[in-house]
Amino acid sequence: MLPRAHRRLLVPLLAVALVGALAGCALFDRDEPGTPQAQSTASAGGGARLEIPTTVAAGQVSLIQRLGEDGPLRTLSVERDGAWQCVDCAGDGVTSRGMLAPELTARLQVLLATPALADETDQARRYRTTCIDALTSSLLTSTGLITSQDCPGEERTPVAGEILLLLTQATPAEIEG
Incomplete structure (x- = not known):
């Protein structure tokens, strides 16, 4: 059995791995090139939700x-x-x-479109989550997955950090601890 601290780190790592694996699988399941894919499931009300x-x-x-590891999962597209x-x-x-304001869009x-964004992907940085019970944010862009955690000592990626700030300030809610 894994120690409690290891189990708590395992969930964010598995979430990032799952998103990466799903991204790889989705490359083979496209209706037309450039079309975003999303999983859809039936909700309690019987409708589909993203x-x-x-x-x-x-x-x-x-x-x-x-x-x-136990917080709600927020997805924003x-x-x-x-x-x-x-x-x-x-x-x-x-x-x-909703709609972002034209200047924010x-x-x-x-x-x-900033070329430096490609250098900020998890793969390019060899990123690993390290904090327990931190807010983990993953941006999925056409250049790849970019993950960050709100924990002491973690450096923010310049371009992805600005995208994250723009999105969290321009949409209805941030996850609060």
Whole structure:
């Protein structure tokens, strides 16, 4: 049996690995090139709801956040035109939709097209989660997955950090501890 501290680190690592694995699998399951894919499941009300996206096209971004290993999973997807959808934004099970302001949409597109973003991916940085019970944020961009944790001593990636700040300030809710 794993010690408690190891089990607590295992969940965020598995979540990141799952997103990466799903992204790889989704490359073989596209209707047309450049079309974002998302898993859909039936909710309690019988309708389908968006879950974790597995790929995004250029100009699109998805944010997946979780506070600790037991916190709710927040997923936010933003289209090129600034339209966004957030599932379980505040941990209340509610799906919200809206539009980013035109200046924020323009800024987001500039950030997503920045060549330095490719150097900030988990793969390029060989990123590993290290904190227990921290807010883990994963940005899924067309260049790859970029994960960060809110914990002491962790350096923020410049471009992805700015994207994360833009998204969390421009949408309805941040996960609170």
